[in-house]
Amino acid sequence: MTTYDEVYRSWQDDPETFWMTAAEGIDWITKPTRALDDSAAPMYRWFADAECNTCWNAVDRHVEGGRADQTAVIYDSPITGTQRKISYGELKDLVANFAGGLAAKGVGKGDRVIIYMPMIPEALIAMLACARIGAIHSVVFGGFAANELAVRIDDATPKAIVAASCGIEPGRVIAYKPLLDEAMERASHKVDFTVIHQREEEPADLVAGRDYDWAELAAEASPADCVTVGGMDPLYILYTSGTTGQPKGVVRPNAGHMVALHWTMKNIYGVDPGDVYWAASDVGWVVGHSYIVYAPLLCGSTTIMFEGKPVGTPDAGTFWRVISEHNVKALFTAPTAFRAIKREDPSGEFVKKYDMSCLDTLFLAGERADPDTIEWAQDHLGVPVIDHWWQTETGWAIAANPVGIELMPVKLGSPTVPMPGYDVRILDDGGHEVAAGELGAIAIKLPLPPGTLPTLWHADERYVSSYLKTFDGYYETGDAGMKDEDGYVYIMARTDDVINVAGHRLSTGGMEEVLSGHPDVAECAVIGVADQLKGQLPMGFVCLNAGCDRSTDDIERELVLRVREQIGPVAAFKLVAVVQRLPKTRSGKILRGTMAHIADGTEWKMPATIDDPVILDEITVSLKGLGYAQDA
Numbered sequence: 001m002t003t004y005d006e007v008y009r010s011w012q013d014d015p016e017t018f019w020m021t022a023a024e025g026i027d028w029i030t031k032p033t034r035a036l037d038d039s040a041a042p043m044y045r046w047f048a049d050a051e052c053n054t055c056w057n058a059v060d061r062h063v064e065g066g067r068a069d070q071t072a073v074i075y076d077s078p079i080t081g082t083q084r085k086i087s088y089g090e091l092k093d094l095v096a097n098f099a100g101g102l103a104a105k106g107v108g109k110g111d112r113v114i115i116y117m118p119m120i121p122e123a124l125i126a127m128l129a130c131a132r133i134g135a136i137h138s139v140v141f142g143g144f145a146a147n148e149l150a151v152r153i154d155d156a157t158p159k160a161i162v163a164a165s166c167g168i169e170p171g172r173v174i175a176y177k178p179l180l181d182e183a184m185e186r187a188s189h190k191v192d193f194t195v196i197h198q199r200e201e202e203p204a205d206l207v208a209g210r211d212y213d214w215a216e217l218a219a220e221a222s223p224a225d226c227v228t229v230g231g232m233d234p235l236y237i238l239y240t241s242g243t244t245g246q247p248k249g250v251v252r253p254n255a256g257h258m259v260a261l262h263w264t265m266k267n268i269y270g271v272d273p274g275d276v277y278w279a280a281s282d283v284g285w286v287v288g289h290s291y292i293v294y295a296p297l298l299c300g301s302t303t304i305m306f307e308g309k310p311v312g313t314p315d316a317g318t319f320w321r322v323i324s325e326h327n328v329k330a331l332f333t334a335p336t337a338f339r340a341i342k343r344e345d346p347s348g349e350f351v352k353k354y355d356m357s358c359l360d361t362l363f364l365a366g367e368r369a370d371p372d373t374i375e376w377a378q379d380h381l382g383v384p385v386i387d388h389w390w391q392t393e394t395g396w397a398i399a400a401n402p403v404g405i406e407l408m409p410v411k412l413g414s415p416t417v418p419m420p421g422y423d424v425r426i427l428d429d430g431g432h433e434v435a436a437g438e439l440g441a442i443a444i445k446l447p448l449p450p451g452t453l454p455t456l457w458h459a460d461e462r463y464v465s466s467y468l469k470t471f472d473g474y475y476e477t478g479d480a481g482m483k484d485e486d487g488y489v490y491i492m493a494r495t496d497d498v499i500n501v502a503g504h505r506l507s508t509g510g511m512e513e514v515l516s517g518h519p520d521v522a523e524c525a526v527i528g529v530a531d532q533l534k535g536q537l538p539m540g541f542v543c544l545n546a547g548c549d550r551s552t553d554d555i556e557r558e559l560v561l562r563v564r565e566q567i568g569p570v571a572a573f574k575l576v577a578v579v580q581r582l583p584k585t586r587s588g589k590i591l592r593g594t595m596a597h598i599a600d601g602t603e604w605k606m607p608a609t610i611d612d613p614v615i616l617d618e619i620t621v622s623l624k625g626l627g628y629a630q631d632a
């Protein structure tokens with residue numbers, strides 16, 4: 001098949017055959033007899049009667065199949081000045097050994113293991129080691145604070161935590177162990193043990209009998225074999241922001257995940273075994289799970305673990321160096337990374353210093369790709385720039401330009417067309433489809449394809465109420481947008497309180513919970529305002545308790561610190577103003593959307609139900625004080 005239309009239609013005509021054919025790309029211990037089990041709809045199960053092991057498919061089978069000497073992982077760390085190449089053969093030994101170490105300490109099938117690590121190969125090794133022994137990993141991004149880690153410990157109730165002694169950000173070393181200790185102290189659930197990978201930049205103090213040194217554990221261990229897991233057994237849980245401070249534990253089962261990701265490497269990314277693929281993200285996010293770790297390895301290609309930033313490590317040419325030095329065929333990153341590079345090097349001087357003839361395609365996702373950024377990348381790299389749209393929940397692209405099948409015409413502002421498996425519909429409030437070109441809620445007709453979430457960790461009801469309740473028979477994406485006459489999808493905004501800061505998904509509701517916890521705060525609102533570099537930034541407004549006469553400067557400083565300490569630096573919460581009142585409807589709903597429009601200087605209408613319009617003037621003054629609402 002040569003066209004997208006043909007491939008998409010073949011899925012529409014016979015989804016069962018489509019996915020059973022895709023499943024042939026995977027080594028099964030027991031082959032699935034069917035793809036979809038819809039007997040418990042709307043809880044769907046894919047490849048439920050299969051038996052398999054994800055680590056086998058990502059590592060061992062390539063060793064058996066003649067790729068033992070091929071590089072599996074390239075660790076490139078400009079921030080520490082180190083590089084390391086790991087072949088598939090070495091990776092198998094490292095993973096099997098570490099898996100043996102975990103197993104010897106009692107970790108087995110179905111046990112959870114939290115991984116709290118920076119972008120070092122040990123993070124990938126720990127993930128694969130869990131997969132090998134059937135343990136369920138849950139990676140927590142290093143930029144989250146101890147409190148967020150504690151919330152995840154209590155939800156996932158892990159037997160063990162694997163961490164590094166420190167992470168490294170430009171200009172500072174972040175000791176992880178004190179954060180980990182604080183999180184374990186705060187959590188009600190107590191883990192049996194931790195394993196700490198000691199980094200020379202800042203080794204950690206270990207508590208005897210509870211904290212084990214990674215190197216010692218691995219040295220004493222005997223290698224573990226791949227265990228047999230069921231197709232629907234979870235490979236991992238990945239927490240993502242919802243509408244409250246309680247994150248959602250997205251569950252990813254083994255079989256559907258392998259089938260779908262394996263299919264995407266060739267068909268969406270145009271990547272073959274042996275090619276070098278680079279997702280410049282972090283293992284703490286879904287992009288890192290799917291496209292730093294699992295998909296490239298399932299495919300037998302080479303993946304890059306990059307520990308650095310697009311700028312400042314050491315300069316805006318870092319990405320181009322990595323591409324040319326390691327022969328990268330496809331790069332995947334968030335638009336914010338390109339905005340950062342473009343800001344430092346608008347005329348692309350650094351691009352000219354490197355031979356990047358190896359690069360075929362640039363893929364962008366994680367947030368809206370603004371046309372300026374796409375055009376800059378196209379002009380300077382001279383390759384197709386492909387925007388694609390997906391979510392932690394789906395694990396792979398809902399809409400993309402499938403370059404491995406056919407490079408479709410790029411329309412700026414659109415992540416192109418729905419991928420096989422996704423029946424994307426634009427619905428009005430009543431759940432009826434709207435016409436082409438009209439805005440609505442973006443929903444996906446059930447069932448979702450393999451690889452997507454079947455539920456939330458130990459929270460079936462929350463899964464149903466969060467995603468399946470609004471539109472009967474559909475998954476609600478939380479995004480609003482439209483489709484044009486050619487079926488191209490456009491993503492315009494979120495319909496909930498999620499904001500996207502430098503490609504990182506955050507909940508303003510979660511931040512409001514933190515602000516409300518301040519003893520002087522009576523009520524508050526957090527909105528997302530437009531930012532040229534990060535796409536969006538959070539901004540808070542707080543009203544103080546009656547009688548509070550403390551300095552507002554002090555309170556604002558405390559609030560910024562509070563979000564940093566309770567959610568983490570990644571929230572980038574730095575804008576906050578104390579105000580007398582918050583604008584509300586007569587029924588008491590805070591007008592967050594209106595405030596965001598005023599801040600961004602975009603068009604807005606006075607809501608008919610506003611309680612007291614004068615409050616908006618006060619808010620505008622505060623916004624101007626923060627450097628916003630300039631055009632309002």
Ligand code: COA
Pocket residue numbers: 118141142143144167169170174280281282285287309310311333334336337340365366501502503504533568569570571572
């Ligand atoms: N551990 C600890 N702290 C971290 C961290 C980590 N793993 N990652 C980020 N932080 C900290 C940063 O040091 C920064 O702290 P600061 O407020 O003291 O400066 C804060 O969290 C915000 O980080 P970030 O959003 O990364 O902003 P930045 O200004 O450091 O860098 C970019 C901006 C655009 C260069 C950066 O966001 C980037 O490279 N993005 C690439 C896109 C990406 O990886 N997206 C993921 C999904 S695909």
Ligand code: AMP
Pocket residue numbers: 240286364365366367368369387388389390391392393415477478479491493494500503504505
């Ligand atoms: P995450 O779960 O962190 O991957 O965030 C998913 C959300 O990021 C989506 O629901 C969108 O709101 C946004 N997003 C991801 N990719 C795109 C894209 N290509 N264009 C616009 N928004 C995107």
